[in-house]
Amino acid sequence: MTGTGEEQGRAGPPLWWARRRDAVGDAALGAVSAAECAWEGIRFSEEAGIPVAAGVLFGVVVGATLVLRRRWPIAVVLVGIAVAPAEMGFLLSVAGMYTLASSEVPRRIIAALASMSLVATFVVMYVKTRGDVEADPTLVLALSVFVAVALTVPPMLLGLYIGARRRLMESLQERADSLERELSLLADRAEERAEWARTEERTRIAREMHDVVAHRVSLMVVHAAALEAVAVKDPARAAKNAALVGDMGRQALTELREMLGVLRAAPKPVAAVAAVAANGSVEAVVRVVPAAVAAGAEDGPSLAELEALVGQSRAAGMAVEVVVHGDGAGAGGGYAAEVEQTAYRVVQEALTNCHKHAPGARVVVRLAHREGEVAMQVENGPSEGPVAGVGLPSGGNGLVGMRERVLGLGGVFVSGPTDAGGFRVSAVLPVR
Structure with a gap:
C-alpha cells in the first residue's frame, strides 16, 4: 500500500532514508500501541475471567498490529473495530483510521469502514455509560454520539486532507518534471533550428560567392585567351579584349567587396538568427530564417x-x-x-x-x-x-x-x- 507520510510527494531526502524513517516511526508507534493495549488487557482479563498473562499477551498482539498500518490499513482498522467491545486499542483505532483515509483505498471502502467504526464506538460507549452511571437517557445518547464522532471523524478528515495534499504534490511534481522535459526538448529543437539556420546562411553565402566569382572570372579567362590569340595579329581587338578583362575584374572586385562588406556589417537578419540561437526560441527561428533569406535577396x-x-x-x-x-x-x-x-x-x-x-x-x-x-x-x-x-x-x-x-x-x-x-x-x- 502507499505510505501516508506528509513527506511523500515533495522534494526531500533520498527514498531509502524516507522509508527507513517511516519504518522507525511505525515501530515506535506500534510499541506505544502495544503498551497501551497490554495495560488495557489487564482490566479486560479481569472482566472476562481469564488469566492476566493471557489478557496482556492479547493486548500486546492487538496493539502491535499498528506497525502494519501502511501496508494493510484495512486490516488494522478491522482489528480496531473487532476489539472495540474489549475497550482497548484507542491509539490503534485513531491511527488506523487516519492511515486508511490517507491511503489510496477507494472512498467507498473508507466510508464503509468509518461507518462501522463509528457504530462500534457508539454502541460500546452507550452500553458502558448506561451501565456505569444513572443519567438521563438523552444525555447518555448524546454523550455516546459525541465520543463516537470525536474518535472517528477527525482522524478520517485529517487523513483525507493529508492524502489529497500528498496526491496534489505528486501531481505538481509530475507536471514540473513534464514541463522540464518539454523545455529541454524545446531547447534542443531550438539549437537544431539555429544550427540549421546557420548552415542555410553559410550555404547561401557560398552560392553567392560561387555565382559572382565563377561567372566574372570565367569571362575574364575567356577574354584573356582571346587576347593571347590576337595580341600579335590584331592589336585593336587585343586592346578591346584587354579593356573587357579590366572591366570584368573591376566588376568582380566590386561585387566581392559588397559581399564582404555585408558579412562584416553583420546584417540584421543574420544577427537575428544569432540572437535566436542564444535565446533558444523555436518559433522565432522559424520566423527569422525566411526573413534572412528574403533580405539576402533584396540587394541581389x-x-x-x-x-x-x-x-x-x-x-x-x-x-x-x-x-x-x-x-x-x-x-x-x-x-x-x-x-x-x-x-x-x-x-x-x-x-x-x-x-x-x-x-x-x-x-x-x-x-x-x-x-x-x-x-x-x-x-x-x-x-x-x-x-x-x-x-x-x-x-x-x-x-x-x-x-x-x-x-x-x-x-x-x-x-x-x-x-x-x-x-x-x-x-x-x-x-x-
Missing part, C-alpha cells in the same frame, strides 16, 4: 539585368539568342526579390557552364512569364567546329547550387544532355 540582381548579362557573354564571343514569352511582371522587376535573384542566377550559372564546357557552341536563353510562375531555360548545342578550350576548372557545384536555389523556393529544376549533343538547364519558379 534581377531579371531586368538579364540583357546586360547576356551581353557580357556575347562580348566574350558566345553566340547567345534570347527568347522571351509573355509580358510578366518579372521583366520590370515586379516579382519577389528572391524569385528575381534566383532566376537571374540560374541563367548566369548556365551561361558560365556554357563557357566552361561548350566553347563556341550556340546558346539559346528562353524566359517565359506564365500565370503564377516564371520559367527559364538555357540550352546549348554542340560546339561548331574545332574550338580550343580555355582551360576553365570546374568545381562541380554549379548545378547543385542552381538546384538548391530553385527547390528552396518550391520550384522545379531539370538538367541534362540533349539529343543533339548539347546540354539543357530548365527551371520553373512559383511567383507567389
Whole structure:
C-alpha cells in the first residue's frame, strides 16, 4: 500500500532514508500501541475471567498490529473495530483510521469502514455509560454520539486532507518534471533550428560567392585567351579584349567587396538568427530564417539585368539568342526579390557552364512569364567546329547550387544532355 507520510510527494531526502524513517516511526508507534493495549488487557482479563498473562499477551498482539498500518490499513482498522467491545486499542483505532483515509483505498471502502467504526464506538460507549452511571437517557445518547464522532471523524478528515495534499504534490511534481522535459526538448529543437539556420546562411553565402566569382572570372579567362590569340595579329581587338578583362575584374572586385562588406556589417537578419540561437526560441527561428533569406535577396540582381548579362557573354564571343514569352511582371522587376535573384542566377550559372564546357557552341536563353510562375531555360548545342578550350576548372557545384536555389523556393529544376549533343538547364519558379 502507499505510505501516508506528509513527506511523500515533495522534494526531500533520498527514498531509502524516507522509508527507513517511516519504518522507525511505525515501530515506535506500534510499541506505544502495544503498551497501551497490554495495560488495557489487564482490566479486560479481569472482566472476562481469564488469566492476566493471557489478557496482556492479547493486548500486546492487538496493539502491535499498528506497525502494519501502511501496508494493510484495512486490516488494522478491522482489528480496531473487532476489539472495540474489549475497550482497548484507542491509539490503534485513531491511527488506523487516519492511515486508511490517507491511503489510496477507494472512498467507498473508507466510508464503509468509518461507518462501522463509528457504530462500534457508539454502541460500546452507550452500553458502558448506561451501565456505569444513572443519567438521563438523552444525555447518555448524546454523550455516546459525541465520543463516537470525536474518535472517528477527525482522524478520517485529517487523513483525507493529508492524502489529497500528498496526491496534489505528486501531481505538481509530475507536471514540473513534464514541463522540464518539454523545455529541454524545446531547447534542443531550438539549437537544431539555429544550427540549421546557420548552415542555410553559410550555404547561401557560398552560392553567392560561387555565382559572382565563377561567372566574372570565367569571362575574364575567356577574354584573356582571346587576347593571347590576337595580341600579335590584331592589336585593336587585343586592346578591346584587354579593356573587357579590366572591366570584368573591376566588376568582380566590386561585387566581392559588397559581399564582404555585408558579412562584416553583420546584417540584421543574420544577427537575428544569432540572437535566436542564444535565446533558444523555436518559433522565432522559424520566423527569422525566411526573413534572412528574403533580405539576402533584396540587394541581389534581377531579371531586368538579364540583357546586360547576356551581353557580357556575347562580348566574350558566345553566340547567345534570347527568347522571351509573355509580358510578366518579372521583366520590370515586379516579382519577389528572391524569385528575381534566383532566376537571374540560374541563367548566369548556365551561361558560365556554357563557357566552361561548350566553347563556341550556340546558346539559346528562353524566359517565359506564365500565370503564377516564371520559367527559364538555357540550352546549348554542340560546339561548331574545332574550338580550343580555355582551360576553365570546374568545381562541380554549379548545378547543385542552381538546384538548391530553385527547390528552396518550391520550384522545379531539370538538367541534362540533349539529343543533339548539347546540354539543357530548365527551371520553373512559383511567383507567389
